[in-house]
Structure formats: structure tokens, C-alpha cells
Amino acid sequence: MSTKISAQKREAGTPHSTLTNLRGKGDVPGVVYGYQTETISVSVSETDLIKTLRESGRNGVINLEVEGKTLNVVLSDFQRDALKGSFKHVDFLAVNMAEELEVSVAVHTTGEAAGEKEGGVVNQPNREVTIKVKPSDIPDSLDIDVSELAIGDHISVGDIRGTVSYEILDEDDFLLVSVTAPTVEAEPEETDEEAEPEVIGSKEESEESEEA
CATH class of the missing domain: 2.170.120.20 (Ribosomal protein L25, C-terminal domain)
Known part of the structure; x- marks a missing residue:
């Protein structure tokens, strides 16, 4: 199943501050490359991206619209914020629908x-x-x-x-x-220090034995 998402073209080599502002507005910077297209720097709405991935799945084909042109793409790679879980960057691979990949x-x-x-x-x-x-x-x-x-x-x-x-x-x-099979932990062997001392007899019994 193919789903649609719109992308805005952006200048390549965008400064870090500009990328931060993009993410602050709820957009995700990314690139498009592959079949019959030059590498294009783009940005997409994170809300639209999440909705599209839910509908098409992680490997589903996406109809990506860039400046009036529609490309068949798959999500090739992505980066997420380790703390927030939000998307930081996405790579879209343009594909030929008639060829295997x-x-x-x-x-x-x-x-x-x-x-x-x-x-x-x-x-x-x-x-x-x-x-x-x-x-x-x-x-x-x-x-x-x-x-x-x-x-x-x-x-x-x-x-x-x-x-x-x-x-x-x-x-x-x-x-x-x-x-x-489940791992079975071996019971620790009893050391000499932990062993119960052997009771031979009282001091008095020993002395009586010697006198006899």
C-alpha cells in the first residue's frame, strides 16, 4: 500500500541552527536520492511522517511529493533523538517499482x-x-x-x-x-571455615580418658 506525504525542498548544507529551528517547528530534515533523481535535501512534517509510517509500515512505499513531482520512495534510514524519541533526520530512497531491491x-x-x-x-x-x-x-x-x-x-x-x-x-x-535449556546455578561448595566443627568431647572427658 502506498501513502502520500509532502516534502519541502531546502538548501543543501543547511546550518545546524537552521536544522534546529526546523525541528522546533515540528519538521524533520532529510534527503532523497536514488532512482531517476538527483540527491535532494528536503524537510517533512514529523506528524505526517509518523502517520504515514503507521499506515504503510516501516518498509512501505511512500509517494513523496517534492515541488510538484511525485517519487516512489522507501524509508532507507533515520535518526531519532535518544531522549525524546523524535525524528532528527530521514533518508528516502527513490525506487523503480518494476525492479527488485x-x-x-x-x-x-x-x-x-x-x-x-x-x-x-x-x-x-x-x-x-x-x-x-x-x-x-x-x-x-x-x-x-x-x-x-x-x-x-x-x-x-x-x-x-x-x-x-x-x-x-x-x-x-x-x-x-x-x-x-535454563541455566542452573551450581550451589556453592561448603568451605572448611563454614563446615561445622566436629565435637570430640568435653575437656573433662578427655582428661578422664588420659588418667585411665
Whole structure:
């Protein structure tokens, strides 16, 4: 699904103070580059950007209008403020809708692993995969059902490659999810100082034993 957003062209090499003023007004500075376009410095409304991403998803195609021209773009990269979470900068990649491109998509797990019910731990060592797909077919995420995984089981790219309609560029042994046994902490061994002293007998009993 494509959504529309308007962008305002700005001068390249904008001073830091100007970028700060842009963000203060609720706009996000960015650039557009890629298919049949020169690199253009732009700014977009952060409110419109957030709304568009909610409608189209992180990898959805956006109809970006710049000075009366509409470009098919995807959000290539972005920066957020570490404290506020607001957008600081965005990169839009113009794409050819008829050609495949390489993009990264998030890996999400669904269901509760059988091994997790037995105390196992679900691990996701890699949370993204790189795929090759036409822009209109980019999925929001790669969803993996883990409900059948027991302790010791795992899923790699090779296990799901034939279940999706696009090409996954990662190797077959690229590990996506595994279920491992819970870590059991060993009980600390009792030291000599902590050991209970052996009671041999009273002083009087020892003396009587010697006299005998």
C-alpha cells in the first residue's frame, strides 16, 4: 500500500541552527536520492511522517511529493533523538517499482515455544534478515511460528527459505531463533571455615580418658 506525504525542498548544507529551528517547528530534515533523481535535501512534517509510517509500515512505499513531482520512495534510514524519541533526520530512497531491491526486514516470533513451557529460554541472535523483493511486495516483517520448538531446537534461514515468496540473501545457517535449556546455578561448595566443627568431647572427658 502506498501513502502520500509532502516534502519541502531546502538548501543543501543547511546550518545546524537552521536544522534546529526546523525541528522546533515540528519538521524533520532529510534527503532523497536514488532512482531517476538527483540527491535532494528536503524537510517533512514529523506528524505526517509518523502517520504515514503507521499506515504503510516501516518498509512501505511512500509517494513523496517534492515541488510538484511525485517519487516512489522507501524509508532507507533515520535518526531519532535518544531522549525524546523524535525524528532528527530521514533518508528516502527513490525506487523503480518494476525492479527488485535489497532491504532489511525485522524477524518476529509468533506463538509460545513448547520448550519455553518447560522452562527453556527463547533466543533471537539475529533480529533482521536481508531480502530481495519488488518495492510493492516488501513485508513489514518476517514472522516465524516457534510453537513447535522444544528445548534444543532452532530455526535458521534454510528452514524457512522455501516458505516465503521473496529471496532471502542470508546464508542457510544464519540462525534466527533457538530454544535453550535454563541455566542452573551450581550451589556453592561448603568451605572448611563454614563446615561445622566436629565435637570430640568435653575437656573433662578427655582428661578422664588420659588418667585411665
